[in-house]
Structures are given as structure tokens and as C-alpha cells.
Amino acid sequence: MDSRIPKPSFLKKPTGPLSLPGNARLPLTRDLLNLPSANSTMFAKVRMPSPDKRSESGAMVNRAKLRRSRSAMDLNRPDFHRPKYTSTLAPVASRAGGNINASTVAMMVSSDLVKPVQTSSNGSRVHHLRRSRSACDIAMASNVSCSTTSSSASGMSSLAGFKRQPLPAAHTNSRTAVPPAKVSKMTTTSTTIPPRGAAAVSKPVTHRAAVAASSVATATARKVAPPVKSAVGAKVGSSAKLNGSDASKTSGVGAKTAAKTMNKRIPPYDYKARFANLTEKHKALMEKHEKLQEEHASRESLQELYDECTRELELLKAEHAQLKAELETIRQCNDELSQTNQTLSASLDRTEAELNKLRERYTVTDRENVTLRMQLKELQERAAFLEEENVTLQDANQRNTELLFHANIERKDLHNMVMDLRGNIRVFCRVRPPLPSEEHRIECGWKYLDEQSIELIAMDGSNKRMDFSFDHVFHPRTTQQDIFDNVSPLIQSALDGYNVCIFAYGQTGSGKTYTMDGVQDSLGVIPRTVDLIFNAVKDYRRFGWEYEIRVTFLEIYNEILYDLLDTSGTTKDLEIRMANAKNKTEVYVSNIIEETVDTTARLHQLMNIAKLNRATAATAGNERSSRSHAVTKITLIGTHQEKCETCIGSVNLVDLAGSESPKTSTRMDETKNINRSLSELSNVILALVQRNEHIPYRNSKLTHLLMPSLGGNSKTLMFVNVAPFQDCFTETVKSLRFASQVNSCKLQKVKKNKVLSGNGVV
Numbered sequence: 207m208d209s210r211i212p213k214p215s216f217l218k219k220p221t222g223p224l225s226l227p228g229n230a231r232l233p234l235t236r237d238l239l240n241l242p243s244a245n246s247t248m249f250a251k252v253r254m255p256s257p258d259k260r261s262e263s264g265a266m267v268n269r270a271k272l273r274r275s276r277s278a279m280d281l282n283r284p285d286f287h288r289p290k291y292t293s294t295l296a297p298v299a300s301r302a303g304g305n306i307n308a309s310t311v312a313m314m315v316s317s318d319l320v321k322p323v324q325t326s327s328n329g330s331r332v333h334h335l336r337r338s339r340s341a342c343d344i345a346m347a348s349n350v351s352c353s354t355t356s357s358s359a360s361g362m363s364s365l366a367g368f369k370r371q372p373l374p375a376a377h378t379n380s381r382t383a384v385p386p387a388k389v390s391k392m393t394t395t396s397t398t399i400p401p402r403g404a405a406a407v408s409k410p411v412t413h414r415a416a417v418a419a420s421s422v423a424t425a426t427a428r429k430v431a432p433p434v435k436s437a438v439g440a441k442v443g444s445s446a447k448l449n450g451s452d453a454s455k456t457s458g459v460g461a462k463t464a465a466k467t468m469n470k471r472i473p474p475y476d477y478k479a480r481f482a483n484l485t486e487k488h489k490a491l492m493e494k495h496e497k498l499q500e501e502h503a504s505r506e507s508l509q510e511l512y513d514e515c516t517r518e519l520e521l522l523k524a525e526h527a528q529l530k531a532e533l534e535t536i537r538q539c540n541d542e543l544s545q546t547n548q549t550l551s552a553s554l555d556r557t558e559a560e561l562n563k564l565r566e567r568y569t570v571t572d573r574e575n576v577t578l579r580m581q582l583k584e585l586q587e588r589a590a591f592l593e594e595e596n597v598t599l600q601d602a603n604q605r606n607t608e609l610l611f612h613a614n615i616e617r618k619d620l621h622n623m624v625m626d627l628r629g630n631i632r633v634f635c636r637v638r639p640p641l642p643s644e645e646h647r648i649e650c651g652w653k654y655l656d657e658q659s660i661e662l663i664a665m666d667g668s669n670k671r672m673d674f675s676f677d678h679v680f681h682p683r684t685t686q687q688d689i690f691d692n693v694s695p696l697i698q699s700a701l702d703g704y705n706v707c708i709f710a711y712g713q714t715g716s717g718k719t720y721t722m723d724g725v726q727d728s729l730g731v732i733p734r735t736v737d738l739i740f741n742a743v744k745d746y747r748r749f750g751w752e753y754e755i756r757v758t759f760l761e762i763y764n765e766i767l768y769d770l771l772d773t774s775g776t777t778k779d780l781e782i783r784m785a786n787a788k789n790k791t792e793v794y795v796s797n798i799i800e801e802t803v804d805t806t807a808r809l810h811q812l813m814n815i816a817k818l819n820r821a822t823a824a825t826a827g828n829e830r831s832s833r834s835h836a837v838t839k840i841t842l843i844g845t846h847q848e849k850c851e852t853c854i855g856s857v858n859l860v861d862l863a864g865s866e867s868p869k870t871s872t873r874m875d876e877t878k879n880i881n882r883s884l885s886e887l888s889n890v891i892l893a894l895v896q897r898n899e900h901i902p903y904r905n906s907k908l909t910h911l912l913m914p915s916l917g918g919n920s921k922t923l924m925f926v927n928v929a930p931f932q933d934c935f936t937e938t939v940k941s942l943r944f945a946s947q948v949n950s951c952k953l954q955k956v957k958k959n960k961v962l963s964g965n966g967v968v
């Protein structure tokens with residue numbers, strides 16, 4: 207108790223001190239004892255004189271006591287004015303419809319809106335606050351509980367918070383100044399309720415209704431609504447709230463009635479009434495305390511339920527997330543399976559379509575198979591018949607082959623007979639045309655009397671005329687092909703096993719090399735002979751003949767033999783030797799390279815090599831004159847396997863060096879050797895024409911090498927080439943006379959070569 211205020215003696219009447227259960231502490235102060243109660247009505251008619259008046263009347267009144275209780279009594283006096291802060295908060299509460307809960311109050315407290323006026327320097331307003339605190343606490347507690355039960359559970363929490371923060375001991379034990387915050391809270395809360403007396407009366411009713419509503423709501427929420435379906439409980443709670451609002455309204459009516467009762471003042475000396483009043487208040491507070499305890503217990507169970515629900519909710523959330531993930535996975539699997547199903551369905555459709563096509567094809571093929579079997583049977587019968595016929599035809603074919611073989615032999619004999627009739631040595635005369643660069647040169651007069659005769663007329667004014675006859679005369683416009691058409695029968699003889707020699711004779715620049723070798727666009731006798739031989743070899747295979755073709759390229763320069771295929775650079779001694787002792791006209795050249803060729807291309811390649819190795823130089827009549835005698839020898843060895851026959855023929859293709867007048871020669875030794883060898887050739891021809899016993903073949907390398915062709919078993923063709931110019935007239939006449947001698951020469955009858963056991967040729 208306040209030390210400054212002595213405890214009145216009438217307070218000792220209660221049997222014992224008031225005690226509240228639990229932590230609730232009723233701030234039973236001296237101020238509260240001065241509060242009017244419902245029982246004070248019994249003292250309503252006993253009007254106590256005013257202390258002041260009584261002082262004026264001189265009554266024995268303890269003024270100090272009266273003065274101390276005055277503030278409490280003033281609260282119930284009609285002329286009593288509430289502290290300023292009460293009027294400040296009242297409009298706020300009215301604006302809120304008188305339904306402000308504890309949280310709202312707390313918010314208002316924390317704001318400046320309901321700041322109590324406590325700045326008085328003399329502490330008068332603080333004094334009012336001190337006096338009304340205990341009453342305010344009670345009123346606030348009841349009002350807060352009412353507002354809480356009629357509004358929401360949060361209000362209850364605020365109430366509980368209020369209880370856990372009792373007033374400071376300094377405040378309860380002494381009359382020192384209350385902290386502004388605490389005062390503000392208490393004051394603000396007290397302003398939300400009706401006047402104190404009304405609150406005391408209406409509190410039990412309101413509280414019971416609210417608690418009942420809350421209990422029903424909680425119980426309903428527990429029974430009806432599981433934690434997941436809290437919305438149902440919330441609805442029930444909201445209905446309880448509505449009920450609480452009704453209860454609050456009811457309590458508002460009761461409060462008005464109680465206020466009227468409270469207005470009846472309890473005289474300060476009526477301690478009994480005041481004690482009764484306090485007892486009732488104590489009883490009400492006890493009931494309230496019990497209710498609050500029950501509610502607190504239910505709250506705790508609700509908290510446990512809430513925690514359990516929260517845990518279950520977490521578990522359900524986790525399960526929901528897991529199920530969601532599984533659902534997503536299943537959806538993806540489902541999509542994949544759908545796609546796979548679509549693909550497989552499409553594939554199945556295609557397969558069925560293909561199967562149907564195959565079935566149709568099988569049906570068609572089956573029908574065709576039946577037809578083909580029938581045809582096969584017919585064909586087998588036909589094959590048997592044809593086989594018999596084939597045997598017959600094979601016999602006939604064999605007979606025909608035999609006949610053909612003999613016919614071919616007969617053809618060869620007839621061919622050679624014709625060749626013999628034409629002469630074993632024949633002469634073709636060819637007059638070359640002037641070149642574009644030679645248009646200024648004067649030509650002789652040429653008269654081509656027929657294919658074999660020609661008349662030469664000198665254009666030097668002497669008007670000399672000379673006639674010459676040969677086996678054939680070719681004028682300047684004769685083509686290489688025309689020339690070769692007349693040569694090819696001799697090549698045919700070589701394939702039939704005869705020796706053939708073709709050589710070109712004439713003055714330098716008269717066209718010998720052109721006739722024998724030709725140029726790139728106009729091939730001569732030698733390359734055409736090569737082509738003919740290879741083509742003929744192919745044809746002869748049909749008659750069973752297989753040919754082996756060998757070639758040698760030889761050069762006689764200054765009476766020395768050179769191998770034109772030898773590119774080694776070393777000089778070999780090439781000698782002309784007798785091949786057969788019995789046949790003294792058959793010769794061969796020792797140490798010469800003899801190439802066996804299988805293709806035309808290879809033979810042309812070898813010809814080019816030989817051409818490059820041949821000695822050439824410029825002469826007065828030819829810029830690129832052949833200064834040597836070139837001999838190309840092609841040996842043809844034919845074999846008939848069935849008949850066991852072999853025939854060997856040869857073709858000697860000779861491009862002689864051109865004769866040159868010593869007057870115009872710049873290389874005398876070369877010219878002398880050339881002219882001498884050509885002169886020896888003339889001597890041999892003359893000896894053959896005169897049928898001399900001795901034929902001087904060995905006087906020169908050229909005649910020795912051509913011995914088999916000139917005097918032996920050979921078919922010989924000589925080209926006499928002449929230039930058309932007047933300045934060549936003398937040499938031309940000389941060549942034509944020599945050719946005429948050769949043409950008149952009658953060689954012995956040529957015999958076909960026969961092969962001996964040692965590959966020797968007879």
C-alpha cells in the first residue's frame with residue numbers, strides 16, 4: 207500500500223486479503239475500494255453531507271480520508287469530468303462502431319492518436335490516471351475479453367499479452383509516476399468500454415456469450431473441419447463472431463442498465479455495501495479467470511492441433527509436390543508412349559499396305575510362275591531339239607572350217623600367183639608436188655600417158671622428151687591412201703609367209719621419206735603397213751592363226767650399221783651374217799635389238815624412237831635430209847595350232863638416203879658413201895638383169911642387207927621418187943633410168959617360207 211496514504215481502519219473488516227487464482231493479480235487498491243457498486247443503492251437514500259459543508263457545519267469528519275477518496279468518488283459523480291485522454295479516444299471508438307478489439311487498441315496505442323495528456327507540470331492529470339487505473343484495469347480486462355470473444359482470437363492473444371505484462375512493482379507499491387506507455391495502454395483500453403459500472407455489470411454476460419460462441423466455433427472446427435478444410439472452421443468461427451457481436455449488443459443494453467445502477471452512489475461510509483460490491487466483483491473476476499483458463503487450455507489444444515495440422519499440411523504439400531512430379535513424369539511417359547504408338551501405328555499401316563502389295567505381287571508372280579513353267583517345259587523340249595540340230599550344225603561347221611582353211615590357202619596361192627604375174631620386183635614412180643615455198647622453181651613438163659607411163663619434157667629450151675614405163679605412175683595429187691592401196695597386197699603376202707621388201711629410191715628432197723614415213727596428218731607406207739598387219743592378225747585369228755610380231759630398226763650411215771632402238775649410247779658391232787648355209791641369200795644382223803610388239807601403239811612408239819635416232823641434216827634439196835639408209839624390218843610369225851602349221855613372213859621397209867650431186871654437197875664423205883652404196887645397188891640390179899653368175903651383194907652394206915630381197919626369195923617393190931623441178935632434171939632422168947632397169951629385172955619365182963624344226967626358215 208501507498209506509504210504516504212495510511213491504510214484506513216475500515217479496510218481491516220474483510221476477513222482476509224483478496225487473492226486471485228494463478229498469476230492474476232487484482233490491483234486492489236484504495237481507489238477501487240472507493241468505487242461505487244450495485245449494492246451502494248441500499249445507501250442511496252443516506253446522503254452524506256459534503257465534507258466541505260460538514261466542515262462548515264462543524265461535523266466530526268475525517269477530512270483527510272474524505273479527501274483521499276474523493277477522486278474515486280468523483281468518477282461517479284455527474285459533475286465529474288473524465289480526463290482529457292478519454293474524450294480524445296471516444297470519437298475513434300465510436301467511428302469503429304464500438305467493436306474495437308485488442309489488436310486495434312494496441313495499434314491505436316502505438317500511434318499518436320490516443321496519446322494521453324500527461325504533460326501537466328503539476329501532475330494533475332497523472333493524478334487522475336493514478337486514481338482510475340485499478341478500475342480501468344478491470345474494465346479494460348472485461349471489455350477486451352468482450353471485444354476479443356466477439357471479434358477474433360487475436361484479441362485473446364492480446365489480452366493474454368496484457369496479463370503477462372503486469373504493472374511495475376513501483377506502480378503497485380507506491381504512488382510514483384506510471385510510465386507513459388503503460389498508462390497509455392491502459393487508458394486507451396479503458397476508453398473502448400462503457401462507463402465502469404456498466405462494464406462491471408455487462409461483463410459476465412458478454413464474456414459468457416463470446417466464450418460459448420468461441421467454444422462452439424472451436425469444437426465445430428475440430429469435429430467438422432479437418433486441418434485441411436480449415437475454411438469450414440473459419441466460417442463457423444465467423445458465425446461465432448457474429449454471435450459474439452450479438453452478445454456484445456446484448457451486453458451493451460445490460461451495460462446501460464448497469465450504468466444506471468452504478469450511478470447510484472455508495473456512500474463512502476457504507477463499507478458493507480462497498481465490500482459486497484467488491485465481493486461480487488471478485489466473484490465475477492474469479493469466474494472470468496476460470497473461463498479464461500478453460501479458454502487458455504482450449505487454445506493450447508488448438509495450438510497443438512494447429513501444429514499437427516501444420517505438420518500434416520507440410521507432409522501433404524511434400525506429398526503433393528511428389529505426386530505432381532510423378533504426374534509430370536507420367537504425363538511425359540504418356541506423351542512418349544502416344545508418339546511411339548502413333549509411329550508404330552503408321553509403321554503398321556505401311557507394313558500392312560506393303561503386305562497387301564506383296565500379296566498382290568505374289569498372286570501375279572504365282573500366275574506368271576505357272577505360265578513360265580509351261581514355257582520352260584516347251585523350251586526344254588525346244589532345247590533338246592536344238593541340241594540335236596546343234597550337233598548337226600557343228601559337224602557342218604567343222605566341215606566348213608576345213609573348207610575355209612583350204613580356201614584360204616588357195617586364196618594365198620592365187621594371190622601369190624597374181625603377184626608373180628605382176629613380177630617379183632615392181633617399180634612405182636611418184637612425182638611429188640612443189641611445196642608452197644617452191645613456187646618460184648621451174649618445173650619440168652610432165653605428161654602422164656597412162657597409169658604406167660610418163661613423158662618427161664625438159665623445160666630448159668632443149669625440148670628433150672623421155673618416156674618411162676613402170677608398174678604404176680603416181681602424179682603429184684596422188685594421196686598417201688592411194689599409194690598404200692597399191693602396196694597392201696604385198697603386205698598380205700608377208701602375212702601369208704613371204705618375204706617382202708619395199709624401198710624408196712630417189713634424189714634428195716624427192717619425197718622418199720614422205721612416201722615411206724609420211725607426216726603427222728598424212729601417214730606413209732610404214733605406219734599404214736603396221737596398222738594393216740595388226741588388223742590382218744585379228745582377222746587371221748578367226749582361221750586359227752596366231753601371229754607374233756617382231757621389229758628391228760637399222761641405220762646404215764657411212765657404211766656402218768647402227769641400231770636405232772639402242773638408246774644406251776654404247777656402240778655395238780652390228781654385223782650382217784648368213785642365216786643358213788644352204789640358202790646363201792638369207793641374212794640377219796647380229797647384236798641388233800629385236801622387239802616383240804603386241805599393239806599398234808607400241809610399234810608406233812618404237813618407230814618414233816627410231817626416227818629420232820636417225821641421222822638427218824640439211825642438204826641443197828632438203829632442209830631435213832635423211833643422210834643414211836634406214837631399214838625397218840617387221841617379222842611375222844604365224845602359228846596354226848590345230849593344223850600345226852607355222853608361216854614366217856617379213857617386210858623390209860627401206861628409206862634410202864638421197865643421192866646428191868657432189869657439186870652441191872657440203873659433206874663429201876657422207877655424199878660419197880651414199881652415192882657409192884646407191885651405185886652398188888644399181889650394179890646388183892644390173893647383174894641380176896644380165897643374169898650374171900656373180901651378183902656383187904657384198905660390195906656395200908646396203909646391197910648385202912637387201913640381198914634376200916633383191917636376189918632371193920622376196921617380193922620387192924621399189925618407189926622411184928622424183929622432184930618436178932627443171933633444176934632436178936638430170937637427177938630425175940638418172941633415177942627414172944635406174945628404176946626402168948629395176949623394173950625390167952625378172953627375179954626368180956618367189957617361194958613361200960617353210961619352217962624347220964629349229965625355227966630356221968627355208
Ligand SMILES: Nc1ncnc2c1ncn2[C@@H]1O[C@H](COP(=O)(O)OP(=O)(O)OP(=O)(O)O)[C@@H](O)[C@H]1O
Pocket residue numbers: 637638639641682712713714715716717718719720721725825827828830831832833862863864865927
Ligand atoms: N607427195 C608429196 N606431197 C606433198 N609434199 C611432199 C610430197 N613428197 C615430198 N614432199 C615434201 O617435200 C619435202 C622433201 O621430201 P622428203 O624429205 O620426203 O624427201 P627425201 O627424198 O626424203 O629427201 P632426203 O633424201 O634428203 O631425205 C618434204 O618437205 C616433204 O614434206
